[in-house]
Amino acid sequence: MGTSPIRKPSNPMVNGFDPSRLDELPDQMQKSIRRRDKSLGPGYRLFYDEPLEIVRGKGVTLFDRDGNEYLDVYNNVPSVGHGHPRVIEAVHQQMQTLNTNTRYVQESILDYSEQLLSTFPAELGHVMFTCTGSEANDLAMRVAKYVSGQQGIIVTAGAYHGLTAEVSSFSPSLGKGVPLGPNVRVIDAPDALRYTSDQGSSSDQGSLQDHLRDQVRAAIADLHRHGIGVAAFIADSIFSSDGVFAGPAGFLRPIVEEIHAAGGLYIADEVQPGFGRTGEEWWGFQRHGIVPDIVTIGKPMGNGIPVAAAIFKPELLQEFGKNIRYFNTFGGNSVAIAAAQAVLDVIRDESLIENALKVGGKILTGLKDLTQNLEQVAEVRGSGFFIGVDLVTDRSTLTPNGEAAASIVNALRQDRILISACGAQGNVLKLRPPMPFSSDDADRLLEGLGRAFKALR
């Protein structure tokens, strides 16, 4: 095969390394990236202008090959902290005992399922295990189509729900290289800043709700005009890839009402906000005062051991489950469940949801103070440990400023603080640390952000 040239992706991702600048990197890094390109090929992307080689992690700290420490304000998979001793121990014990599948009876999956379901509204009574959030969303949509007898899907404009053929067809954030399905319609992200200011009223909850209701009605009408009924509206309750939209609480309600009226289901994708990250409740949809028909969960569930799930109103599975068997070889296997159980225990025992509210609140307040006079910061928003900073060219036009975001993300990386960006134009800083992030960590982060914003001016 030889060494193929490393090409610039035609569909670049937010905060992705530009392979055409490979020659500017240190020798060792160049060598590793060339090996990556030769073995893994051009589908893989790296973070940052100067990618990182990570060799160790502990708590909220990552270490590179040279022993440099980085404050992790990005990784949500190691949700209870890198290398948490209770997760390590639970996995090790289970690895020594048994690792098998759901076609044998095992008590641990029953114990875990009952505890997990107790964190949800009583209407959500069945859980099915998968390995990834993508598989969970794929299954959720199969069930929604089966139950509704319809095919139409409505998502927000910058949504990301996963990577299977089906799920990528309703993940517009993957960009023009991945076409949306003919049965998919998009509505605006719930961007209170822009939609309410367009309408001349400052963060007025009513006007955002009206705007979203109009949007979803138009999407349903357009589907119907094409002879397509509505199977589901699916949304990440924190709208991570859209640009982090936590409030005003309740804005999802009119969308769900319209979807239900059209015979479709509401699928809450909790892969990003779930397991208490938003600091108030276990699940992001709860802040909107609604009960989803299906919920999908993933990333933080096993602190890095692959495990995910879909949770259903039981009546949705009666016919589906009888007619369609679903066996996921690794899904909910003994070790995955052991990891998931440890994560659930740690979140409770270490009061990590409370910590997300407290320390997340400190970061939110600190960032608002820090940026109140910055023309390039239109809004600081979020909930708990999911915070977005909306960067613009100026506050009057609110034009998204992806360059400023990239500049801050990379300045922080050089300052050994790891964050990333999101939003349609990559203009929203995304802060999403492991949940044992402390008040001191928040101070370090705010100091770093202060330096980065100063350099921007």
Next chain:
Amino acid sequence: MGTSPIRKPSNPMVNGFDPSRLDELPDQMQKSIRRRDKSLGPGYRLFYDEPLEIVRGKGVTLFDRDGNEYLDVYNNVPSVGHGHPRVIEAVHQQMQTLNTNTRYVQESILDYSEQLLSTFPAELGHVMFTCTGSEANDLAMRVAKYVSGQQGIIVTAGAYHGLTAEVSSFSPSLGKGVPLGPNVRVIDAPDALRYTSDQGSSSDQGSLQDHLRDQVRAAIADLHRHGIGVAAFIADSIFSSDGVFAGPAGFLRPIVEEIHAAGGLYIADEVQPGFGRTGEEWWGFQRHGIVPDIVTIGKPMGNGIPVAAAIFKPELLQEFGKNIRYFNTFGGNSVAIAAAQAVLDVIRDESLIENALKVGGKILTGLKDLTQNLEQVAEVRGSGFFIGVDLVTDRSTLTPNGEAAASIVNALRQDRILISACGAQGNVLKLRPPMPFSSDDADRLLEGLGRAFKALR
């Protein structure tokens, strides 16, 4: 929700427990199954007339709650043996060090990828990591459609390739509850016993190849008649769910020639036969003297830690990888790679491929001896540690006998030997032990099979 009644599935699976017989089980088991039904719902299935509660595994042995030992002749995920100390240790070390994703550079995934690729023909040069075989097949088919610009898929009549919306649409073994896609065509399983005897010539390689070539030509013509071009032929190289068809070697060649001539790709699904299980080579397709365009691997790859992959001819990924980013959060994470590396090392260091050939050969010969005068056994076939026993009502009609298979599977389970069945009518005993299965284990298995066959007469 209360307790929902446990319903009999309308689409039963081979060797599945019939929930309508719940009342016949011991109290403790009834209680556990009711808890399962309440939390996990009706989509889950259990094995055997009397399901097993498994609490521990070691090597080729499983233990139930009462301490009873079972000889495992079924589980291919713990391929190097349940609880292998080197896998446990590798996972434990890595869990303590780091578990992160492919958007940071890590040396271990490069080392593993290079070693893994070295087991493939030189034409296959890129590997992309997923968590499950389903995700690997979903990705493989996305690439095949992208590269070919076509949508048509050809599979064998009893094929199983996975559980995503896309992949289940070309997995006919899921039964009538899961419709095939309008772009999917099926060809006969490569059943040399039946197709060559129909034509009056005993195990004649030529006639099976001719039959398969005719079948695939007809499928391609039918796709074309519907305006659909051929994207891919995908097949499990051991045809596990079809009923285990290992030979005669070379029967895949005419199919692949026809597919290539029609502009489609050949995807070798090695999730079942891969990693040396068939005892001759690392990969099942190698016995047919062909090089696939894409290979997918999974189940045994991490001995139970979820990890899978697709391997490509690099030219297939050049455009796809540039235009479509593929990030699988857990796919190839640090711990998954540590497990996979340990499995690769153990297969080599413990000569497990050689063991599969030797001990698998002993089982095959022993079974042939055991059944040579049994009217209900039409054929014993397979390769290495993948063996099928084709049960019929009688050798003259070759009518598949699923009842006899179920009876033997459940008799062996009561005898504490775990096997299962496959094939369109569930009439083929499926023997597929963890790979450290010893000559003594083979003796115990053959004695058990002897008793079970005797009881059948």
